[in-house]
Amino acid sequence: MDKEAASRKLIYEESAEWCIALHEPGVSASVRREFGAWLRRSPVHVEAYLETAAAWHETDMLGKDLTVDLAAADMDNAVVSLHPSGRPGARAPQTPGPAKRKSRRRPWLAAAAVLIVTGGAILAGLGGFPWSAGASAYQTAKGEQLSFTLADGTLVHLNTDSRLEILDIDTERRVRLIRGEGYFDVARDESRPFIVTNRDAEVRVLGTEFNVRDSGDSTTVTVAEGQVEVRQAMPAAAAPTPPDLSEPSAATTRQGPSRLLLTPGQQAIVREDLVLNPDLANLESVVAWRQRRLIFDGEPLASVVDEFNRYNALVIEIRDSHLSTLRINGVFNADDPESLLDYLQQYENVRILRSNNGHTLILELAEPASGTVL
Numbered sequence: 001m002d003k004e005a006a007s008r009k010l011i012y013e014e015s016a017e018w019c020i021a022l023h024e025p026g027v028s029a030s031v032r033r034e035f036g037a038w039l040r041r042s043p044v045h046v047e048a049y050l051e052t053a054a055a056w057h058e059t060d061m062l063g064k065d066l067t068v069d070l071a072a073a074d075m076d077n078a079v080v081s082l083h084p085s086g087r088p089g090a091r092a093p094q095t096p097g098p099a100k101r102k103s104r105r106r107p108w109l110a111a112a113a114v115l116i117v118t119g120g121a122i123l124a125g126l127g128g129f130p131w132s133a134g135a136s137a138y139q140t141a142k143g144e145q146l147s148f149t150l151a152d153g154t155l156v157h158l159n160t161d162s163r164l165e166i167l168d169i170d171t172e173r174r175v176r177l178i179r180g181e182g183y184f185d186v187a188r189d190e191s192r193p194f195i196v197t198n199r200d201a202e203v204r205v206l207g208t209e210f211n212v213r214d215s216g217d218s219t220t221v222t223v224a225e226g227q228v229e230v231r232q233a234m235p236a237a238a239a240p241t242p243p244d245l246s247e248p249s250a251a252t253t254r255q256g257p258s259r260l261l262l263t264p265g266q267q268a269i270v271r272e273d274l275v276l277n278p279d280l281a282n283l284e285s286v287v288a289w290r291q292r293r294l295i296f297d298g299e300p301l302a303s304v305v306d307e308f309n310r311y312n313a314l315v316i317e318i319r320d321s322h323l324s325t326l327r328i329n330g331v332f333n334a335d336d337p338e339s340l341l342d343y344l345q346q347y348e349n350v351r352i353l354r355s356n357n358g359h360t361l362i363l364e365l366a367e368p369a370s371g372t373v374l
Contacts, residue, residue, distance in 0.1 A: 008044070008048075008180035011044055011048045014038070014045075014048075015045070015048040015049040016070075018038065019053055026067070036301045037107075042344040043146065043157060044259050047147045047148075054355070061291075068279055070242050081189075125344055128221075136166050137165045138158060138163070138164050139158070139162065140159070140160060140162050140163075141160075141161065142160055142161045142312075143160055143313065144161075145289075146162075150169055150175075151168070151169050152187050153187035154194060154195075156184055156185075157290055158181070158182050158185070159180055159181035159182065159183075160180065161179065161310065162180020162182060163180060164177055164182055165178055173192045173194045174197070175194075175195070175196055176197050177196060177214055178198070180213075180214060183204075184209065184210055184212070186207050186208055186209070188206055188207025194206070194207075198212070200218065200233055201221060203221055204228070204229045205227070207226065207231070208223070208226025209224040209226065210222060210225075210228050211224065215351070218269055219270045220269050221270070222267045222281045222286045223264050223265065224264060225264055226263065227258060228261070228262045229261050229262075231258060232259045232273070233270075259274075266280065266281065267280075267281035285297065289334060292333060293334060294307050294332045294333075295331050296332075297329055298327045298329060299327065300324060300326065300327050300328070301323055301324055301326040302324035302326050305340075308334070308337045309332045312334075313333060314359060315338060315359060315361070316361045316363065317361070318363045319362055320363070322365060323363055323364070323365060326347075335363070350362070350366065369370065
């Protein structure tokens, strides 16, 4: 069993133990608070709990009353916020999982639940969770992430400030990314391609994993597993007649849709045309947002600041163009802009100012730009 599979198995075991703990009579408020903290630690925790609870509900293993009062659990809804306390840069408390606390739990029930879940139980919407398979749209606010399963079994992760609309999941499997970023783990179906569209691109797959990011002026598609076909979105008045391309990676003009076939590690960028990134994508960096991390490898500070500003209420501004090109290397928590400021402290001539309202951080050079070396 690889490391990722082992980690996922552990999470499902913990979710099974939470189901047992929350079903026992007289559950204390402290236990519910611990449960809420456990959910907030990762969208995968929420996904695992929903699948486990749905499986038990369908098989009557714990009876009918399995709905969790999220308010009592210190959770407003199933959306995972990057700022659990409402304070920019705050970290979720690292509470121990239920396995680390004394309990009267029955181990055979936990084991049975894990078997049911890994055997293919379908994610179902429970009371208080806005994730039913019949929903027509899903969205996140700034600083939030959301994971959900579509009716066909496809798992979707939405990043901060994103919106996804379901156009048709029954006969064609088609969704539209209105804005933001999504990671798609597509359930395989040979008869029905899964299609993700936005204003720039159309992505077609049968069953694979890939990331789509709409940056406003372009769309970037990165493949993690399998093969993905990327086309330019057709203008509304154009007839959808794909050309017969002998070389799938050859780009055409806007008169007809360009087409690229991407394999794991490859990346396509769609603006006015369709371009294959000549370098293999840094896949770890592209999908690090699912673990609430930002990975930079020689990125200019302007891009780094833009990334942090996608997630946080605390806004960072650069007041000097010379700072914008400063190259940054490192791994940061997406919800901790203060960590970037700590990193910049190594440069003696970088000055950090705070606005009077405390919501803005200003970066500027402490000395005149002339002769300054960063």
